Amino acid sequence: MAEMTNTPGLFAEDTICTELRATTKDEAIQEMIDLLYDAGVVTDKAVFTKVIYDREALSSTGMGMGFAIPHGRSDVVTGPRVAVGLSKTGLDFNAPDGTLANMVFMIAISPKENNLHLKILAALSRKLMHQDFRDALMASTTKEEVLEKLSVVTA
Amino acid sequence: MAKKILAVTGCPTGIAHTFMAEEALKTAAQELGVEIKVETNGAAGAENVHTPEDIRDAIGVIVASDKNEEIERFNGLPVIVTSVGDGINKPKELIQRILDGKVPVQNPGKAAKTEAAPADKGSAAHQIYKHLMNGVSHMLPFVVAGGVLTAISFLWGIYSFDPTSEQYNAFAAMLKNIGGVSMGLMVPVFSAFIGESIASRPGLVSGFVGGMLASSTGSGFIGGILAGFVAGYFTLWLLKMLAGLPKRYEGLKSIFLIPLVSVAFIGIFMSLTAGPVAAINEAMMNFLAGLQDSNPLLLGIVIGCMSAFDMGGPVNKAAYTTGTALLGMGNTTFMAGVSAACITPPLVIALATTIFPKKFTDDEKAAGISNYVLGCTHITEGAIPFAAKNPLVVLPILMLASSISAVLTYMMKIQVPAPHGGFLILPLVSNPFLWVVDILIGSAVGAVIYGITKKEEK
Numbered sequence: 001m002a003e004m005t006n007t008p009g010l011f012a013e014d015t016i017c018t019e020l021r022a023t024t025k026d027e028a029i030q031e032m033i034d035l036l037y038d039a040g041v042v043t044d045k046a047v048f049t050k051v052i053y054d055r056e057a058l059s060s061t062g063m064g065m066g067f068a069i070p071h072g073r074s075d076v077v078t079g080p081r082v083a084v085g086l087s088k089t090g091l092d093f094n095a096p097d098g099t100l101a102n103m104v105f106m107i108a109i110s111p112k113e114n115n116l117h118l119k120i121l122a123a124l125s126r127k128l129m130h131q132d133f134r135d136a137l138m139a140s141t142t143k144e145e146v147l148e149k150l151s152v153v154t155a
Numbered sequence: 156m157a158k159k160i161l162a163v164t165g166c167p168t169g170i171a172h173t174f175m176a177e178e179a180l181k182t183a184a185q186e187l188g189v190e191i192k193v194e195t196n197g198a199a200g201a202e203n204v205h206t207p208e209d210i211r212d213a214i215g216v217i218v219a220s221d222k223n224e225e226i227e228r229f230n231g232l233p234v235i236v237t238s239v240g241d242g243i244n245k246p247k248e249l250i251q252r253i254l255d256g257k258v259p260v261q262n263p264g265k266a267a268k269t270e271a272a273p274a275d276k277g278s279a280a281h282q283i284y285k286h287l288m289n290g291v292s293h294m295l296p297f298v299v300a301g302g303v304l305t306a307i308s309f310l311w312g313i314y315s316f317d318p319t320s321e322q323y324n325a326f327a328a329m330l331k332n333i334g335g336v337s338m339g340l341m342v343p344v345f346s347a348f349i350g351e352s353i354a355s356r357p358g359l360v361s362g363f364v365g366g367m368l369a370s371s372t373g374s375g376f377i378g379g380i381l382a383g384f385v386a387g388y389f390t391l392w393l394l395k396m397l398a399g400l401p402k403r404y405e406g407l408k409s410i411f412l413i414p415l416v417s418v419a420f421i422g423i424f425m426s427l428t429a430g431p432v433a434a435i436n437e438a439m440m441n442f443l444a445g446l447q448d449s450n451p452l453l454l455g456i457v458i459g460c461m462s463a464f465d466m467g468g469p470v471n472k473a474a475y476t477t478g479t480a481l482l483g484m485g486n487t488t489f490m491a492g493v494s495a496a497c498i499t500p501p502l503v504i505a506l507a508t509t510i511f512p513k514k515f516t517d518d519e520k521a522a523g524i525s526n527y528v529l530g531c532t533h534i535t536e537g538a539i540p541f542a543a544k545n546p547l548v549v550l551p552i553l554m555l556a557s558s559i560s561a562v563l564t565y566m567m568k569i570q571v572p573a574p575h576g577g578f579l580i581l582p583l584v585s586n587p588f589l590w591v592v593d594i595l596i597g598s599a600v601g602a603v604i605y606g607i608t609k610k611e612e613k
Contacts, residue, residue: 058167059221064244069171096240107170118170122197125171126178129243 010120011150014039015083016143020091020104025062028091029053029070032083032106041083041108044076048108062093062101066138067128071107080109082124084146086138102138124153158189160253161205161213161229165196165220166239173197176219176242183246189254196224215253216261217242226261231543233258257518260540283384287469289352290383294345294472299534301337302479302575304330309573309583338479338574342370342379349383354390357409361386361417365425372429375436376476381428386421393417440477447489451565455492459558459597462496464550466535466542471497479574491571491590494533495564496557498577499597501530501537503556506602507609514609530598533577548608556601563593 015035022028033049036042051072055061062068068091083106090100105128107121127133133149140146164176177193184191192209195202205213205228215233218224219242226234235249235258242249252258308315308331312322316331343366350362365382369375393416397408446454461474478493508515508523515523522540529537542549570585581587 055167059238059240061171063172063175063240071170073170096244109170118197121170122174122195125174129175129178129182 010080010082011084011147012039012081013143013147015041015081016146017083017085018141018143018146020085020087022085022087022091023089025068025091025093028085028087028101028104029106032070032085032104035083035085036081036106036108039081041078041081042074042076043078047076048072048074052106060094062095064095064097064099065128065131066090066099066101066134067103067105068093068095068101069105069107069125069128071109073109073111075111077108077110080107080121082107082121084150086140086146103134120153124150127153158254159209159213160184160189160191160215160217160250161209162191162193162217162242163196163205163220163224163226164193164239164242165222165224167222170197172221172239172243176239176246179243179246180217180219180250183250187247187250187254189250191250196220196222215258217249217253219243219249230262232261234261257516259518259522260543284469286349286352286384286387287380290345290347290349290379291469291472293348294341297337297340297344298475298479299575301334301339301341302573303579304334304337306334306573306576306580306583308334309580339370341476341479342376343367345376346379346383346386349380350387350390353384353387354394357394357413357417358387358390360414361390361421364418365421368422368425368429369432372425372433373436374425374429374432375440375480376473377436377439378425378429378432381432382421382425385424386417389420390417440480443477444481444486444489447486447492447565452562455496455562455565456558458492459496459499459556459561460554462493462535462561463500463553463557466500466539466553471535482572482574487570487572487585488565488568490574491569491584492561492564494571494575494577495560495590495594495597497535498530498533498594499557499560499601500535500542500553501526502594502598503553503601503605504538504541505530506598507606510602511606511609514606531578533575549605552601552605552608555604556597558597559600560594560597563596564590567593569593 017031017035020028020031022031029049029052033042033045033052036048037045042048051074052070055072056070061070085104085106087102087104090102091104093101095101105124137146137149140149162180164173164180166172173195174197177195180191180193192205193203194205210228210232213232216229216235218226218234218236219239221239226236233253233256235252237249308327311324311327314320315322315324315327317323318328343363346366346369347359347363350358350365362383365386366379369378369382372378390413393413397412400408443454446457458474461470464470474493475497478490481489505523505526508520512520526537538553542553567586567589569590571580571590572583573580578591581591584590
């Protein structure tokens with residue numbers, strides 16, 4: 001397995017927000033889609049919004065343990081990207097354990113995505129199951145810090 | 156034996172949750188000191204797929220997925236099917252439930268767990284058993300529907316179908332006719348699905364026709380078994396022979412050549428063997444019917460053991476179909492013992508859970524209550540999950556209990572004119588009170604022995 005200390009393109013400063021303005025799930029989703037749109041990752045807001053909500057309709061991606069991971073696969077995505085949004089107050093993503101989400105990871109990938117990126121996403125998902133990783137991430141105050149914490153996520 | 160648990164995780168997009176559940180289950184397993192293997196059914200396809208060896212060695216399975224997973228391959232193991240969210244949020248709880256042994260076994264009656272893997276063909280005997288059971292399981296609904304409808308028609312009187320009788324009732328006659336048609340499909344469906352199990356759809360066609368011929372030529376259940384296997388294996392052979400045919404003849408082959416040749420073959424075969432097979436079938440039925448008068452004790456033991464031996468499997472059905480065939484000839488005594496023997500096993504279980512509540516888990520007690528209902532309606536299969544846990548001890552107990560019920564029934568020459576229905580048909584039984592007592596005696600003896608020998612479960 002190739003040891004990759006950085007994951008090119010998957011996380012980037014322009015799609016990290018250390019303090020989301022949003023106070024609700026809908027606002028947070030919109031805010032992060034805006035981030036992805038402004039960074040040029042998503043070319044059509046309306047289409048991607050629908051993809052994200054279609055997935056939410058299946059079951060909320062608020063997984064409990066303080067994080068949510070809304071995600072969508074669509075043709076309007078130019079490259080794989082995980083937008084990261086932190087919220088001190090927390091957002092209600094209808095998590096099964098009733099906790100608010102302090103971290104939102106919005107995953108945007110295109111349908112023709114290769115396996116490597118799927119593997120990195122799988123690795124992020126695994127990492128998120130560990131309390132110390134979540135705590136460290138949440139303690140970040142700058143975009144650089146967030147990126148550094150996420151650099152341990154390797155395929 | 157190492158306590159190895161298997162898990163399958165999956166979600167519709169297969170990007171994130173699949174792997175979160177995987178990690179959560181692995182972390183929880185580590186904390187609880189158990190070995191776990193997780194199959195992830197993510198966007199890149201299934202990874203770390205469970206092998207037949209994994210499944211054989213596992214003590215239980217957790218399926219935490221929001222999409223359809225192949226779970227038939229875990230038959231015979233305790234299986235929890237839940238959402239991927241539970242896998243992420245309650246991994247410890249799920250694993251603990253498996254460890255506590257509180258999870259019901261999935262489809263215990265159905266075939267061994269390694270069967271789903273196409274690579275693992277199993278022994279010849281096991282293959283034959285699998286084909287037989289495929290026939291039996293498809294046949295059973297026809298028998299139950301037909302048997303119960305027939306039994307209901309008897310509520311208007313046993314001759315209610317006969318226009319010349321005083322009891323005649325048009326509706327009852329209609330019910331009996333419907334029931335009769337359903338029962339009449341018993342042997343054809345049985346043969347058809349033995350054929351289907353061996354040679355898939357092409358085998359269904361020849362098996363069906365062979366079974367109809369067995370049914371109409373009086374070669375009965377034995378003829379049906381023969382028809383199913385000969386049709387299935389001949390069709391399989393034919394498929395192999397024609398495998399070399401150019402692709403462009405594929406259509407011609409599957410809708411013309413194979414059905415034509417396989418049906419012609421099984422038809423001729425069944426027609427030529429009809430005489431001798433019918434004679435064997437008749438001899439077997441006569442032998443069993445003869446025992447009824449000459450040696451009710453021996454007959455009761457034979458019927459009891461056959462009925463409880465595989466609870467709804469081919470041995471049980473051989474006794475049962477003989478009973479229905481004799482019933483068709485007006486012998487109502489034979490069926491009484493068969494019914495008693497079929498009703499007993501679930502009642503043994505039910506009574507045991509009532510008499511020895513401390514020895515059973517809450518789930519088992521709940522299953523015990525449903526066994527009262529299953530027993531009273533002549534559905535032997537209810538006892539299977541309990542027998543499957545410890546067959547070497549439980550099966551002999553059930554066989555003994557069924558034998559006692561059957562022997563007592565034959566000794567008292569009780570008559571049961573309906574082929575199915577359990578206690579629903581009591582009004583038709585010649586001596587309903589004694590019959591129930593006979594069955595309860597057998598069941599109680601079995602329940603006490605079962606309860607005493609059973610190890611306590613938390």
